[in-house]
Amino acid sequence: MVKKDRRKKTFKIIRSFLDALFPLGKKTVSEMSVRWSFKANQWEPTRSQLLQISSIIQPEEKARIARFHFISDAKSSLIGRLLIRKLVNVKTGAPNDVIKLARDEHNKPILISPKFNELLEKPENNEVEINHAQENEEVENKDKQDSSCDSPAIKNLNFNVSHQGKFVVLVSEPSAVQVGIDVMNVEKPGRITESVDDYFRLMNRQFTENEWEQIKTLDGSVPHYFHNKAKLTNFTRFWCLKESYVKAVGVGIVIDLRSIDFTTKSELGSDLVTDTTIKVNGVPSPEWKFEERFLDDLHIVTVAKCYALPDNENNGDPSCVPDFENVTLDFLTEGMTTLGDEDQDWVDEFLKKK
Ligand SMILES: CC(C)(COP(=O)(O)OP(=O)(O)OC[C@H]1O[C@@H](n2cnc3c(N)ncnc32)[C@H](O)[C@@H]1OP(=O)(O)O)[C@@H](O)C(=O)NCCC(=O)NCCS
Structure with a gap:
């Protein structure tokens, strides 16, 4: 870690020196x-x-x-x-x-x-x-x-x-062959008048069972308002993942969204998350990496990247983003x-x- 910091510092000093010269x-x-x-x-x-x-x-x-x-x-x-x-x-x-x-x-x-x-x-x-x-x-x-x-x-x-x-x-x-991005507000869209659960029912066909389980993780002991807010945030998170992927591929939402299945490993908080994985038609696809984060309190932004060399350890390294x-x-x-x-x-x- 110290070595990394020292290298960063040296790099910065050299850059400022070069900037001054040229x-x-x-x-x-x-x-x-x-x-x-x-x-x-x-x-x-x-x-x-x-x-x-x-x-x-x-x-x-x-x-x-x-x-x-x-x-x-x-x-x-x-x-x-x-x-x-x-x-x-x-x-x-x-x-x-x-x-x-x-x-x-x-x-x-x-x-x-x-x-x-x-x-x-x-x-x-x-x-x-x-x-x-x-x-x-x-x-x-x-x-x-x-x-x-x-x-x-x-x-x-x-x-x-x-x-x-x-x-x-x-x-x-x-460094990626394909890239897609999606930004979304975590609140329920104003035009949707249904309750959160009814809204989810409307969207039922867009997510896999595995994804719904992750979206609805919270138990009943959490007060209703926070429960709904957390579910909406989870929902938005998965929606951003789907959209960033279909935009990277370039087809838009014309494919069956249940053919892509996301598994999140880290909670989305103030830090960048890069360890979410995807299965496409049931097959793990390690060439795909995702960057998920909040841009502010209400907006999630997700980047989907497809790498030609899936084994490069830097692909999913948050410090490289x-x-x-x-x-x-x-x-x-x-x-x-x-x-x-x-x-x-x-x-x-x-x-x-x-
Ligand atoms: C592409 C798509 C996922 C965008 O989703 P969205 O949440 O509405 O919009 P976003 O704000 O995330 O992205 C919009 C931007 O993505 C880009 N974009 C448009 N189509 C795209 C595609 N097929 N793939 C990737 N990016 C696309 C454009 O820059 C667009 O901005 P613009 O409309 O101002 O030019 C959605 O429109 C879709 O699924 N379209 C289906 C494809 C389709 O039907 N195309 C025919 C329309 S003529």
């Missing part, structure tokens, strides 16, 4: 594991912010966002786009106007350009220059990880976004080159939403 330092793309969150509920979009944003996202995404009835949905989806564009910009060094995103047949956002895999095949491109502000944030995050955490990076710029309640979150994990970093709108928009003109009409319509 203010525009280089960073290996493959080192950048990203966990970003954005508090969408705290963002009151201004006209000038929206005008700028209207020029830095793709027209088809603007059209999609314009169709949202509620401003909360429009804001979250918009931030999701900005998170992805910024990630690609930071990771590849490509200016925003050459970044082209599309959606696959399951609606999953994918990167069309630049061709990241080709970029990485040229060894000289394995390092990109990123601006110093970004670099500092990356380094701070990286400092929380021990250098022994480096898993073999694969040639893959993966990412996934989720939004619910207060938060929009993004994950990118270069970066914290979520809360990013700002300035960070997301700064230095992003425009794709077209500012769109007054789009902004007018956006600002009319309730």
Whole structure:
């Protein structure tokens, strides 16, 4: 432990020394594991912010966002786009106007350009220059990880976004082949008027017997309110696990959710949990690892990762997982080159939403 701390300290000192010597330092793309969150509920979009944003996202995404009835949905989806564009910009060094995103047949956002895999095949491109502000944030995050955490990076710029309640979150994990994320509020959705037990009955077909047993663990001696709260938290935990998995696979909730069966080993409290396991069609699948945690008192966020080398001991090591970093709108928009003109009409319509 002492040895680990000393190594971390030495690494930090060397990094600060190098930063001082080379203010525009280089960073290996493959080192950048990203966990970003954005508090969408705290963002009151201004006209000038929206005008700028209207020029830095793709027209088809603007059209999609314009169709949202509620401003909360429009804001979250918009931030999701900005998170992805910024990630690609930071990771590849490509200016925003050459970044082209599309959606696959399951609606999953994918990167069309630049061709990241080709970029990485040229060894000289394995390092990109990123601006110093970004670099500092990356380094701070990286400092929380021990250098022994480096898993073999694969040639893959993966990412996934989720939004619910207060938060929009993004994950990118270069050491994993597939990655998915889900964030959820642990309270019963407002539109559901049933009691907690009836709500569970409605969801009966989504979970396996093994999972229901874990969701309903508490005995009758616990007061009713706490009992329900704990059950809802457990329920949300399992729902996030399922969604993060189906999003990593990319199909969404079109598969039979009872074909995936989770077993939790640690209670979800203030600490990151990484020891939950999964069986797919009854078969243990150790190549899948999960990160579960609370983002705040009410929101659980879960990351699902599939590894090409399931035996690498760092895959499930909590000390190798970066914290979520809360990013700002300035960070997301700064230095992003425009794709077209500012769109007054789009902004007018956006600002009319309730
Ligand atoms: C994908 C799915 C699980 C998302 O669940 P959700 O809890 O509603 O939403 P989340 O906030 O967690 O994630 C939404 C984000 O995931 C991403 N996403 C969309 N489809 C995805 C997929 N198939 N796989 C992974 N990620 C996906 C997008 O970034 C999306 O944000 P956006 O809608 O603003 O672009 C759900 O929509 C689903 O099961 N869809 C089924 C697939 C389907 O029917 N597609 C056809 C629709 S045209």
